[in-house]
Amino acid sequence: MSDSKKLGIGIIGCGVISAIHAEAIKNSSNCNLISLFSRDINRAKILGEKYDAKFSNDWDEFIEDKRLNAVVICTASGTHYNYGKLAAEKGKHVIVEKPIEVSLKKAKMLISECEKNKVSLAVIYQSRFMDSVIKMKKSIDDGDLGKIFQGAAYVKWYRDQAYYDSAEWRGTFELDGGGVLINQAIHTIDILQWLMNGVKTVYGEVGTFTHKRIEGEDSAAAVLRFNNGAIGVIEASTSIHPAVPRKIEIHGEKGTATLVGDAFEIVTFDKPLTNSEIENEASNSGASSPLDGLSFTPHLKQFEAIADAIKNKKTPPISGKESIASLAIVKAIYESAKLNEVIKIDKFIDENFI
Numbered sequence: 001m002s003d004s005k006k007l008g009i010g011i012i013g014c015g016v017i018s019a020i021h022a023e024a025i026k027n028s029s030n031c032n033l034i035s036l037f038s039r040d041i042n043r044a045k046i047l048g049e050k051y052d053a054k055f056s057n058d059w060d061e062f063i064e065d066k067r068l069n070a071v072v073i074c075t076a077s078g079t080h081y082n083y084g085k086l087a088a089e090k091g092k093h094v095i096v097e098k099p100i101e102v103s104l105k106k107a108k109m110l111i112s113e114c115e116k117n118k119v120s121l122a123v124i125y126q127s128r129f130m131d132s133v134i135k136m137k138k139s140i141d142d143g144d145l146g147k148i149f150q151g152a153a154y155v156k157w158y159r160d161q162a163y164y165d166s167a168e169w170r171g172t173f174e175l176d177g178g179g180v181l182i183n184q185a186i187h188t189i190d191i192l193q194w195l196m197n198g199v200k201t202v203y204g205e206v207g208t209f210t211h212k213r214i215e216g217e218d219s220a221a222a223v224l225r226f227n228n229g230a231i232g233v234i235e236a237s238t239s240i241h242p243a244v245p246r247k248i249e250i251h252g253e254k255g256t257a258t259l260v261g262d263a264f265e266i267v268t269f270d271k272p273l274t275n276s277e278i279e280n281e282a283s284n285s286g287a288s289s290p291l292d293g294l295s296f297t298p299h300l301k302q303f304e305a306i307a308d309a310i311k312n313k314k315t316p317p318i319s320g321k322e323s324i325a326s327l328a329i330v331k332a333i334y335e336s337a338k339l340n341e342v343i344k345i346d347k348f349i350d351e352n353f354i
Contacts, residue, residue, distance in 0.1 A: 006032040007307040008067045009095070012083050013075035014043035015167070017097055021072050021124075022051045024299035030307045037062040063090050070095055070120075070310070076167075077182070078102045078175035081110045088117040093310055095122045095303075099186055099330070100323045102177030104352040107327060111320040122306045122316040123323035126298035127187045128194060129305070132264035136250070136257055139266055140195055145252025151224075151232040153192040155185040158243035164214050171214030179208070179216025181330045185236035188246045190326035191259070192234070195250055198227040198325065203342045204333030210239040222333045234333070324353065 009025050011018050014036055025033040035054035038044040048055030056062045063071075063086065070093035073083045080101045084094045094114055100123045101107040114121040127133055140148065157180075169175035176183055193199050204222035211218045219237040226232060245261030255268030302317065309316035331352070332343040 001030055003032045006030050007093075007310060008032050008034045008069040009303075010035040010037060010062060010065065010068045010071050010092075011047075012037050012062075012071050012073045012087075014038040014040065014047050015074060018047060018074040019050075020294060020296050020299055021074060021097070021303075022047055022053070023296040024303050025072075026051055027296065028300050028304050028307070030311070031303050032067075034067050035062055035065060059086075063087065063092070068092060072124075073097060076169040076175040077177050078106075078169070078172075081106045081113075084110045084121070085113045088113045088119050088121075091117065091119060093120040093122075095124065095306060095316075096320075097124050098190075098323070099123070099177065099182055099327045100320055101327075102173070102175070102182070104324065104328060104331060104349065107320070107324060108353050114320065120306075120310050120316050121320035122302075122309075123318050123320060124299065124302060125187060125190050125318045125323065125326070126302050127191050127262075128318065129298040129301035130262050132259060132262050133191055136248075136259055136264045136266075137195055139257055140250060140252075144254065144266060144268060145250065145257060146254035148196065148226075148228060148250060148252045149230050150249075150251040151192055151196045151226060151230055152247075152249045153185070153188045153232075153234045153236075154247040155180070155188050155236040156240040156244050157184055157238050157246075158241050159184075159211075159218075159238040161211055161213075163238075164211055171211070171216045173215050176216060178330070178334060179206075179214060179218055179220075180236045180238045181206070181217065181220050181234075181333060182327075183216075184238060185220075185234070186326055186330055188236075188248065189234060189329055190323075192232070192248055193226075193325055193329060195248070196226045196228065196230060196232070199224050199329050199345050200227050201225040201342050201344050202329060202332045202336055204234075204336040206334065206337045220333065220337075222336070324349065328353075 041057040044055035071087045072095045164170045206217035206220040222234040224232040248259040250257045257266045306316040332348045336343045
């Protein structure tokens with residue numbers, strides 16, 4: 001495909017995750033990396049030269065580029081609405097690094113801005129595009145486990161104090177939205193709720209135990225009731241040494257499906273012994289540091305799916321509205337911990353998604 005027919009994308013924000021986005025876009029079949037924007041021109045220059053893309057710290061110069069069809073927002077989570085609104089007003093499709101925003105209210109505002117300006121809005125949840133996760137979803141939906149009665153997600157990772165001190169926004173309520181749940185664990189929470197077809201209620205506890213100078217939590221635990229009646233738990237921390245790969249367990253009447261790191265395995269009464277079905281995917285993504293073992297391939301697959309949807313005027317994966325599910329679970333756990341009560345997700349969304 002010629003560059004003129006590809007989706008021209010510019011990256012906003014040149015922090016840690018932006019390099020993964022740039023790598024994915026450059027290697028995709030239907031996207032073209034046009035430019036990079038950062039308030040820090042040195043960061044933009046480093047990435048721009050590496051990926052042979054235009055770079056700038058001048059917003060008007062960046063956003064007015066006629067080759068630009070879409071932007072990817074890789075800035076602090078609490079700035080996603082501001083940049084998304086500015087881009088949407090210029091007719092650019094908006095792609096946002098997870099989470100969509102730090103509150104349901106600001107998420108709704110961004111969704112409304114994109115709808116008003118008739119541009120697409122997608123949120124990056126690349127874990128859904130891993131072969132192992134797709135296989136796990138299909139296995140569950142096909143009934144291989146029978147009736148599901150329990151689901152659990154564990155994100156027991158490690159971040160040292162230097163990680164939080166490396167950027168003023170890390171661990172803050174205003175720009176990060178909180179701590180481990182909304183930053184590190186939300187990908188795994190998204191997979192869990194997707195596999196289980198949604199969460200009905202949550203009860204949570206959060207705390208900050210091993211880190212200083214952060215407002216958000218470094219550890220959290222929650223009990224869930226899913227829409228299908230099953231029960232489950234979420235455990236998340238950035239204080240665990242040694243860090244271990246994330247884990248998801250889905251238990252049904254016929255057996256168990258697990259995702260350890262990014263490796264999927266299913267054991268049932270009919271098939272008591274199976275080999276891991278992992279196909280060349282990292283098994284320890286992000287456990288010890290943000291980019292530890294992180295492959296750009298799932299990002300690439302999501303970018304290609306987004307570009308294809310935009311081209312064909314369809315809703316892109318994962319849409320702004322769909323991304324609300326995982327954000328609502330996180331925010332409801334925070335609310336539960338604050339009020340010491342069970343929170344109904346649908347009611348919580350109705351009261352806050354305004």
